[in-house]
Amino acid sequence: DTEVTQTPKHLVMGMTNKKSLKCEQHMGHRAMYWYKQKAKKPPELMFVYSYEKLSINESVPSRFSPECPNSSLLNLHLHALQPEDSALYLCASSQDAGWNGYTFGSGTRLTVV
Amino acid sequence: DQQVKQNSPSLSVQEGRISILNCDYTNSMFDYFLWYKKYPAEGPTFLISISSIKDKNEDGRFTVFLNKSAKHLSLHIVPSQPGDSAVFFCAAETRGYGGATNKLIFGTGTLLAVQP
Helix, strand or coil: CCCEEEECCEEEECCCCEEEEEEEECCCCCEEEEEEECCCCCCEEEEEEECCEEEEECCCCCCEEEEEEECCEEEEEEECCCHHHCEEEEEEEECCCHHHCCEECCCEEEEEC | CCCEECCCCEEEEECCCCEEEEEEECCCCCCEEEEEEECCCCCCEEEEEEECCCCEEEECCEEEEEECCCCEEEEEECCCCHHHCEEEEEEEEECCHHHCCCEEEECCCEEEEEEC
């Protein structure tokens, strides 16, 4: 299995809702990442998990809450989002040595109404 | 502060010709540079990478050149094919032990259109 699987592919949520994005990989990668991509912009790093511990938080607002329950799973819990949070949320994973690059999922298209 | 820049938002080339995509960076501490291809509503797909200690890496139709003194890298695609049409992102990585502080920073992207 050489894929990163993200669910759901599309999500529409209200500003008072609580929802979660899910990411799964079975490549034995020990680093996992959340990126956010707005239209016509590059992906921007949000969080880095290494060996199931949060190692980097790029000053992301607390309405985004990451969680890494085990080495194969990464969640992003969403609460009280704003319409400007609407974007494509990408999950990625990598081995320690990144020579083969990061493997990205196909993303979750989030719309906040 | 955009540490990785691609100054050409778009590029159009004829099928069979060479495509050259350029990228500039400001941080001399980057360890690796990577190129990704991306279609709308999909995740980036890894193409090729180069270590900061190398100046060239080749993989099939794709060659990446790195000029550290100029803080510039380029991706050459020869020959270009219509299926190559996509947004190409360069990305730069700083590495920490065990991936704990690996950070991948993307450039602004170049939309490549290969005309049949």
